[in-house]
Amino acid sequence: MKLGSILILATTLVIGSLLSFTGQAASAYLTSAATSSMSIAGQSSKQGNRQLKVKSRDHAIQLVRRQYPGKVLKAQSSQVNGHQGYRVKMLSSQGVVFYVSVDAQTGSVRRN
Template sequence: MKIAVILMVGVCLCLPPLAQASSLGLSILSSSSMMLAAEKSVPQPLRVKNRQQATQMVKSQYGGKILSMQSTKVNGNSGYRAKLLSADGVVFYVSIDAVTGQMFRR
């Protein structure tokens, strides 16, 4: 009986520090997740700053005639989608990621 009382007192004495430690751990986790969310919301500088620059990039890479150019999302980033007509009469599309500057023919 004495052992059970001693164990119960010991557990009761240990619980408040454990509760504080777990709440501290949760606050550390929540503050680190808030920092990650803040980092994601910071806009990245654009390599392709406007439609004219996107047009020049597409012309130099693919040639042909640009039929249209519109702003859109590419891989979750700001970007452009160009519709082109090749010299042999084939219509194709090119997506330009404004953040990375990468172009993808589709």
């Protein structure tokens, strides 16, 4: 029991003395880490400004159905005008197959 207490005390003293020598380095590290996390937070808030107006496949289908009558045959994620988006394959009431693109960033719906 006494040996365990002595080891704990000795370890505590060694760590305390190391911290006093490296205090300035630790302070610089903590300052650097805080600055980095602030920078990352700033980047994520900038990316938050570019939120998507169409956030799901189901939302894209809903927008397409509002503008174009017919049956949805297929809907999949796709690149639209260089942005994330959706491509929806439709069947008109006259039996014509056509495609509609939905830009997820702007929310624009356009028949191809």
